[in-house]
Structures are given as structure tokens and as C-alpha cells.
Amino acid sequence: MDNTELSLSTPVPVSPAQMPAPATADVLAPHPSLASHPSLGSYPSKDPFGRGRRGSSAGLRGRIGSAVAAVVALVAKFFAAIKGAVLLLPKMKVLTTAGTAFVSVAAYSLFWGWTFALGFVVLLFVHEMGHVLQLRREGIKASAPMFIPFMGALITAKSLGENALAEARVGLAGPILGTLGAGVCLAIGEATNSDMFRALAYVGFFLNLFNLLPVVPLDGGRAMAAMAPWMWFLGFGALVAMLFAFPNPILLIIVLFGGMETWRRWQQRKTRSLEQAAYYRVAPRNRLLVAAVYIGLIALLVAGMEGTHILSSGGHSFGSL
Secondary structure, three states: OOOOOOOOOOOOOOOHHHOOOOOOHHHHOOOHHHHHOHHHOOOOOEOOOOOOEOHHHHHHHHHHHHHHHHHHHHHHHHHHHHHHHHHHHHHOHHHHHHHHHHHHHHHHHHHHOHHHHHHHHHHHHHHHHHHHHHHHHOOOOEOOOEEEOOOEEEOOEOOOOOOHHHHHHHHHHHHHHHHHHHHHHHHHHHHHOOHHHHHHHHHHHHHHHHOOOOOOOOHHHHHHHHHOOOHHHHHHHHHHHHHHHOOOHHHHHHHHHHHHHHHHHHHHHHOOOHHHHHHOOOOHHHHHHHHHHHHHHHHHHHHHHHHHOOOOOOOOOHHHO
16 A cells, blocks of 8 residues: 655754743742841741741752753754754665665565565565656656555655646556566566466555555545546445455554545545646546556456466465465
């Protein structure tokens, strides 16, 4: 699953000079002139309002206030020191991609073996690069892919294009390139008689087919923005049915995000603003073209899964392939 609309915000560190001055012991202690006030007699530390001695309490509160102020100043200095590193993180795209890919391979290796896990992460990368390349063709800057173990991968971009047709192109670009990647695995598997590559092809076909479910934020939902936005509700219903049939936490997260995103998009459409009308205005010819690509991809992926299906019953593990 990918989410091309995701935006990450970095908290701006506050320097010590920008922070309000902390309370000190001088604020809590009696004023120096009170020591010589005639009404205090021989008790210079007595409260002038007759509430008794408070010197020890004021001193303790003052020390606590000073300690808290010191800790706050230290934390502020720490964030100021790492500010430069934080600002450099968006520029470290290759390192971020490689690091999250390594973590994902390690996680998947626990179940499938490292060779299959590596191939699976490569297939995810190919799928996400389809989105990245199309976003760049649309003139939109996109981040490099980032991997989340057991959730897939994602990219970030400020938008998906100027209109629903551009959004559909970006959405379908991932499954198109991902299907080609799975096809390469199938070709290698047939050429070398490798069940591992056939299994990778099967998983790749399934991955891209699942992403074509007609619900945002999946790729099929992006295509529906240009075809028939009402299909979002049908796709969401299919997701809910899958959750009941195959309950698992990952699918539950997708259902939650899908429900929120579907509701948000539909509420925006209900405003009937000129901006919304312009965004979803797609020429009939382009609508048919998107539908042809969408349906064609589904047919191709189903055929690919049928041709590469490998029985995994009896405790079969991809690690032994």
C-alpha cells in the first residue's frame, strides 16, 4: 500500500533565547528590605502577612525551579544542536530508502528466508518507483520510497496532480510497473526452473491486484477518482468483507485509513465548489481510457496469479525454495 499524499512535519526546535525566562529563587524569596521592617522584630524570615516561617520552603522551591530551568535549557540546546541534522534528513533519500529496505528484508526474513524477502522488497520498490516516475512526469516532486515492515512501502508528495485524471495516471503507474516486475520474475523462474522466482511472481501479481481495489488510498481508488468516485464505497465494502473473512491487524489498519479517506474525499465532493468540480471534470474519452487500463490490468494480474500459483500447504516455506 502506498500513500502519495502523506506529508511529514518536523517540529521546529526552540532555542534557549526564544524560551520564556524560568522562575528563580529571587522571585520566591522575601524582598531584602523586609528584613529591616519594624513589624518583623527579630524574625527577618517571617512572612509580613503573619503566615509564619517560609524560608526553608522558599529555598527548596527555588532550587527545584532552578533545576527544572537547567533541564529545559539543556534540552533546548540539544535540539538546537541537532537542528542541522534534522534539516538534512530529507536530502538523505538514498540512505533512508536503503535503511528502511534493510529493516524490511530482515523482518520478512524471519518468515520467508532472506532470498525471498529480498526479492519481495525489490518488487515493492519497483511498484513505488512507478508512482515516483509518473509524479515527476506530472511535474511534482516525490520522495524516494520508504519501507514499513508488514505494511509495504510509501512515498510522499505534495499532491497527486492538478486533476483527477492526473491522480489516476499516478495511481495506475505503480501497478503497471509492478506488473512488469512480477513478469520479469516469472520469466526468470521459467528460464531457470526456479520455484522461488515463480513464487515471487505470484506474490507480485497479488500485491498489485490488491492495490487495485477501488478504494482510497489504494491505487484502484486513485483510478476511480477519474472513472466513478462512487465506487469508493463499493471498494470499502469489499475491504470490510475481507476483514471479516481474513481478520488480521494489517487489514484492519487499511480499513480504518480507507474509511477515513473515503469519508474525507466524499465530504469534499459534497461541497460542490468550483474547485472540486474542476478537479473531477474528466473528458469521456479519458474516462474510457482509464477504465480500459484498469480492467486490463486486473485481467492480466488474475491470469498471472493463475499461471504462477504454488501450493503452500503442508508447512511449505519460501525459505526452502
